[in-house]
Amino acid sequence: MLALLKRIAKTGIVSEPTPEVGDMRREIDRLQDEVLRILGRALTIREVDAGSCNACELEIHALNNPYYNLEGRGIKFVASPRHADMLLVTGPVTKNMENALKIAYECTPDPKLVVAVGDCGCGCGEIGRLFGPNYATVGPVEAVIPVDVKVPGCPPTPIDLMRGILAAVAKNRR
Amino acid sequence: MRFHAEPIEFERQPGSGAPVWRGRAADAEDWLRFAISVHRHEGRLCALWGSDERAHGAGFRVHAVFALAEGWQYLTLDLPADNPVYPDLSGIFAAANRMQRATFDLVGIRHDGEDQRPWLRHGGWPADWFPLRHDAGDPPPWENQPTDYDFVRVGGEGAHEIPVGPIHAGIIEPGHFRFTVVGERVLRLEQRLGYQHKGIECRLAGADFAVGAKLVGRVSGDSTCAFAWAYADAIEAACAVTPPPRALAIRALLLERERIANHLGDLGALGNDAALAFGLSQFFRLKEDWVRLNAEVFGHRFLMDTIVPGGVAVDVDAAKIAALVAQCDEIGRAVKELQRIYDAHSGLQDRFLTTGPIDTALAQELSLSGMAARATGMLLDARCHRHGYEPPPPWNKLAVRPATAETGDVAARAAVRFAEIYESLRLIRLLGADLPDGETRCTVSPVPGAAGVGIVEGWRGEVIVGVQLGPDGRIARCHPHDPSWQAWPALEHAVLRDIVPDFPLINKSFNLSYSGQDI
Ligand code: SF4
Numbered sequence: 001m002l003a004l005l006k007r008i009a010k011t012g013i014v015s016e017p018t019p020e021v022g023d024m025r026r027e028i029d030r031l032q033d034e035v036l037r038i039l040g041r042a043l044t045i046r047e048v049d050a051g052s053c054n055a056c057e058l059e060i061h062a063l064n065n066p067y068y069n070l071e072g073r074g075i076k077f078v079a080s081p082r083h084a085d086m087l088l089v090t091g092p093v094t095k096n097m098e099n100a101l102k103i104a105y106e107c108t109p110d111p112k113l114v115v116a117v118g119d120c121g122c123g124c125g126e127i128g129r130l131f132g133p134n135y136a137t138v139g140p141v142e143a144v145i146p147v148d149v150k151v152p153g154c155p156p157t158p159i160d161l162m163r164g165i166l167a168a169v170a171k172n173r174r
Numbered sequence: 175m176r177f178h179a180e181p182i183e184f185e186r187q188p189g190s191g192a193p194v195w196r197g198r199a200a201d202a203e204d205w206l207r208f209a210i211s212v213h214r215h216e217g218r219l220c221a222l223w224g225s226d227e228r229a230h231g232a233g234f235r236v237h238a239v240f241a242l243a244e245g246w247q248y249l250t251l252d253l254p255a256d257n258p259v260y261p262d263l264s265g266i267f268a269a270a271n272r273m274q275r276a277t278f279d280l281v282g283i284r285h286d287g288e289d290q291r292p293w294l295r296h297g298g299w300p301a302d303w304f305p306l307r308h309d310a311g312d313p314p315p316w317e318n319q320p321t322d323y324d325f326v327r328v329g330g331e332g333a334h335e336i337p338v339g340p341i342h343a344g345i346i347e348p349g350h351f352r353f354t355v356v357g358e359r360v361l362r363l364e365q366r367l368g369y370q371h372k373g374i375e376c377r378l379a380g381a382d383f384a385v386g387a388k389l390v391g392r393v394s395g396d397s398t399c400a401f402a403w404a405y406a407d408a409i410e411a412a413c414a415v416t417p418p419p420r421a422l423a424i425r426a427l428l429l430e431r432e433r434i435a436n437h438l439g440d441l442g443a444l445g446n447d448a449a450l451a452f453g454l455s456q457f458f459r460l461k462e463d464w465v466r467l468n469a470e471v472f473g474h475r476f477l478m479d480t481i482v483p484g485g486v487a488v489d490v491d492a493a494k495i496a497a498l499v500a501q502c503d504e505i506g507r508a509v510k511e512l513q514r515i516y517d518a519h520s521g522l523q524d525r526f527l528t529t530g531p532i533d534t535a536l537a538q539e540l541s542l543s544g545m546a547a548r549a550t551g552m553l554l555d556a557r558c559h560r561h562g563y564e565p566p567p568p569w570n571k572l573a574v575r576p577a578t579a580e581t582g583d584v585a586a587r588a589a590v591r592f593a594e595i596y597e598s599l600r601l602i603r604l605l606g607a608d609l610p611d612g613e614t615r616c617t618v619s620p621v622p623g624a625a626g627v628g629i630v631e632g633w634r635g636e637v638i639v640g641v642q643l644g645p646d647g648r649i650a651r652c653h654p655h656d657p658s659w660q661a662w663p664a665l666e667h668a669v670l671r672d673i674v675p676d677f678p679l680i681n682k683s684f685n686l687s688y689s690g691q692d693i
Contacts (some may be wrong), residue, residue, distance in 0.1 A: 004452060004515050011456065018283070047345045051372050053689050055395025060345050062465075065458035079343035095298025095318050095350055096369045096692075100340050103620050130389060135305045135313035136298060136373030146348070157475065 011066075039110060042074035043169060046084035046108065050101045050144075051060045051094035056118040056155040060088065075165065081105075086113040086168065091121035092137040093144050098120075105145040115149045116141035117161065122150040129167045148172065178211050179243060184247060188414040190422060191407030192243030192556050192566050192629040196251070205251045206261045217242040218541035218630075219267035221638045221655035222274060224281035227252070229308045230645075234258040234283045237653070239627060239638055241543075243562050248627045248640070253283055262287025265322055269541040269660045272691075280306045280375065294368040294692065297321035306651075307377045312433035328354040328362050336674065338474040338667045340369045343677075347688035351677075363666045370692035378652040383409055383483045383618065386649050390639060391478055391587075394652045394690030399425070399432040401633030401639065401654055402481035407628025408485040408652075410642040413621045419610040421485030422568045427605050428477050428486070430598040433633040434505070435464050435476070435592040440685050442683070444588055444644050445516065447679040453516065460508055467501055485615030495606040502599045526585035530668040530680030533582050536596070540667075541660050544635020546684055548584035549590045584683040594633075620647030634658065634687065656690025 047060055063070040065074070071077075078084050081104040093101055105114070119127040123140030133139040141147050150170060151164035175195060182204060184195035199205040209219070220239040227235050231254035240247045253260055262285040263270035274285040275293035282304035284290070297319045304310060333356050340348035345654030348369040353596045354362040378389055390405040391398045403425050410417060412470065438461040445453020465475040471494045472480050480488045490498070516522055532542075537550040547554050555576040557569040564570060577593030579586035627643045644650035661684055668680050 003511070003518065007456065007511060007515060008452065011459070043401050048341060049188075049345075049370075051370055051689075052347070053392040053395040054347055054687060055392070055398070057345055057347065057476070058396060058439070058476065062458070062462060065462045066455050067459065067462050077345060092372055093390070094370060094372050096296040096371055097340065098298075098318055099320050099367070100348065104341060127388065127392070130377060130385065131372060131392075134373045134376055136376070138318075150473075154392075154478065162211050 042076055043086060043165075044076050044084050044171045045086045045165070046078055046081045046104065047087050047088045048101055048104050049090050050097040050119060050121075050141065051092045052090035052118065056090040056121070059088075059161060060117070062158045063161055064124075068162065070162070072167045081107040082109065084108050084112070086115060086165070087145075088115050088117055088165070089121055089141045089145075090117045091141050092123075092131040092133075092139060094137050094140060096136075097115055097139050098144055102146055111172065113172055114141070114145055114147045115151060115164050115168050116147045116153050117164070118156060119152050119154045122152045124150070124152050125154065127154045128152075177473050178215055179207050180211050182208055182249070187411045187626055189407060189411035189626065190416045190567055191411060193564070194239075194248055194411070194629065195245065196248040196250075196625070196627070198250050202251065202261050205236075205249070206263075208247075208249060209238075209263050209266050212240045212242060212247070213266050216538060217244060218538075218543065219269050220246065220264065220348070220541065220543070220636060221640065221653065221659070222263070222270060222277065222651040223640065223655075224277040224283045224306070224678055225642065225651045226281060226307045228255050234281065236260045236283060237640060238263075239629075239640070239655075241619060241636075243560065245563065246627065246629055251258055255657065258283035259286050261285070264289070267298070268539060268663060272663075273659060280304060282307060291324055292321070295370045296368055305373060306379070322518070323366050325352050325364050325366070326362070328548045330356070333361060349688050353674060353677075355674060358675070360669045360672055360674060360677070365662055365666060365667050367662065367688060368692050370689040372693070373600075374693045376654060378649050380644075381649045383620070383649075384622045385533045386652060388479060390652065390654050391481075393693055394656050394658075394687040395476060395478075396436055396687065397432065397632045397634065397637060397656070398476055398478045399428045400478075400630045400637040403429060404630040404637045404639040405652075405654065406481055406483045407630065408626040408639045409618060409628075411626030411628065412624035412643055413618050413626075415484065415616060415618050417485045417616055418613040419567070420612045420690065421614050421616075423605050423609050424486045424488065424490065424614065425481055426568050426572075427490075427602060428472065428480055429630065429632070430601050430605075431464070431468060433598050434595050435461055435468070437595050437634045437684075438464060438509075440682060441512075441588065441591055442518075442687075443682050444526075444584070444679065447682050448522045450519060450522050453512070453522075456508075456512055460505055463501070466504065467497065471498060473666065482615070484618040484661065485613070487615070489614050490609070495609065499603055499606045502602050506596065509592070509595055516588070523537035525676075525679060526588060527583065528581075529581040529584045529672060529676050530683060531581065532664055532668050536667055537664065540664050542594065542633070542635070542664050543660060544592050544657050545594065545633065546587060546661055546664060547635065548576060548578045549586035551578055551580045553578060556629055557637060568605070572601055584679055587683040596621070622647045630656065634685075635661065636652060654693060656687050656693075658686040658688075658691045661686050662691060
């Protein structure tokens with residue numbers, strides 16, 4: 001126990017405004033206020049992997065590491081689409097997941113936001129092209145459900161993901 | 175060369191990769207006999223796939239990769255065009271079951287066994303249309319209707335089923351688990367996978383080497399280096415090319431960095447699943463530091479597109495090597511400290527010990543490889559010397575020490591992961607201290623019609639890629655094989671008699687790839 005406490009003390013608080021993101025921290029704080037104003041509470045996200053290679057998920061996981069600390073900023077991943085304000089969807093959407101994705105979308109209460117993640121999910125760039133529709137995939141997320149914001153990248157970095165999530169909330173407000 | 179007096183004549187393939195011998199079975203009986211002989215000599219079935227050869231006036235072909243003590247055997251069997259049926263191997267190697275079913279879904283060649291349920295086809299395309307046939311053409315118009323799946327029913331008083339998925343509660347890939355439980359004890363788990371199937375093998379048909387590298391590097395994103403390296407090995411074997419020593423050393427650096435990144439993430443998640451959130455934040459912080467240096471030195475947080483046929487697409491200078499080595503010292507110290515905390519934490523150990531066990535006999539029976547197999551005491555690691563086995567360069571000069579444990583439970587898989595982090599840190603230091611000079615890449619000229627197999631010890635286990643080139647020198651058929659194929663059935667066994675709430679922890683201790691097996 002003592003070792004554990006020592007380690008915590010030694011680590012300190014590492015959540016950061018990273019140098020490369022400049023005033024990201026302030027941007028996040030501001031948008032977090034907006035999230036609260038618009039939704040009246042924290043933002044909840046249901047992540048749906050509809051066919052990714054799993055690297056997009058690695059970056060979504062990273063959002064909860066102490067550097068990005070998304071949960072600490074009032075943005076939470078939830079287990080059920082019924083508890084979610086937003087779907088964060090990776091693709092390419094496979095035929096075998098098309099139905100489940102539609103159901104998840106229908107179960108998400110209105111007003112709902114959808115953020116498509118990754119070149120596969122957005123259908124952009126060389127990777128989006130390589131993973132375009134074929135016998136096994138339907139194509140990008142927007143081929144199956146309406147999409148509010150796209151976050152390209154293979155995979156997009158956690159900073160890109162944060163910006164995309166916040167952009168969806170801000171866009172919805174207008 | 176012949177193995178164990180079997181009639182099939184094998185020939186060692188060229189290239190710089192792991193030792194692979196290729197041979198052809200003359201008929202179905204040869205095929206079966208060889209499989210039985212491999213099983214008798216404690217070998218494993220590593221991969222199985224099919225191909226359509228009718229475009230070159232032949233029939234169909236079934237391909238298998240077996241492993242014996244001295245290395246791997248790549249065996250093919252030609253099948254007639256009009257009745258492509260081959261002997262079922264699942265009675266000899268349980269691992270054959272799902273691979274054979276997937277082979278039918280994609281190529282339409284059938285094994286003669288009982289279990290003919292589809293595996294990858296869930297109703298997204300017609301049952302009599304096969305995407306990997308050369309004359310398949312565009313998929314016919316078809317309404318995508320999820321089909322029912324014939325789960326094995328378990329009867330008995332008080333037994334009931336819990337269906338889970340395909341969308342799981344966490345941030346995780348999709349798959350379906352059907353638990354049969356009595357009270358909270360698991361009587362049976364049956365998986366239904368294939369939800370991530372995106373037709374990668376179909377996309378690979380006709381691709382050039384560079385596009386192939388991008389696709390195979392995205393079969394399972396957490397193992398991109400292992401897949402890209404196995405793919406490069408397969409192409410280089412087919413084209414009889416050996417990449418420069420500097421390229422091989424840098425590939426090893428990349429592969430070991432990938433291993434450490436995944437072990438860091440999973441050790442954190444294992445702590446979290448046993449209610450020690452401290453572990454998650456600590457390990458995830460280390461992992462973030464680790465992948466940030468990946469981005470700085472190699473241009474990508476998960477090292478995608480760094481390994482290519484002929485060598486590597488990245489290089490390191492003295493300053494970068496110094497940064498990599500300095501980070502090894504720092505991460506090594508932090509992980510040691512965290513391991514002491516994990517080892518001393520009674521709540522955590524209580525959850526880890528005796529949970530989700532598999533023993534050596536089962537691991538052998540299921541042809542398991544990699545970290546999970548080593549956690550049962552099996553001394554299997556493509557990077558390590560064994561009696562009668564010589565690892566390929568650059569491992570042959572590094573004297574890699576395999577990490578093993580005995581109990582095969584969550585605790586053992588965690589212990590192996592800790593040990594592998596230290597060993598990989600040592601390897602990175604060694605590689606950095608003595609990086610060969612010279613080129614990082616050589617030209618690979620396609621050899622039309624040639625074939626090759628690449629095998630790399632990824633962080634989960636053996637990653638295998640088989641490649642066949644067409645008459646135009648482009649990829650005619652490429653099969654990437656993730657070790658999760660063999661490990662998913664092991665997970666079905668590991669949860670038996672444990673309680674349902676332990677499932678997430680057991681699952682995480684393996685952390686298998688859905689995308690890798692669904693391809
Ligand atoms: S965008 Fe890239 S990282 Fe994301 S699922 Fe597609 S291939 Fe994988």
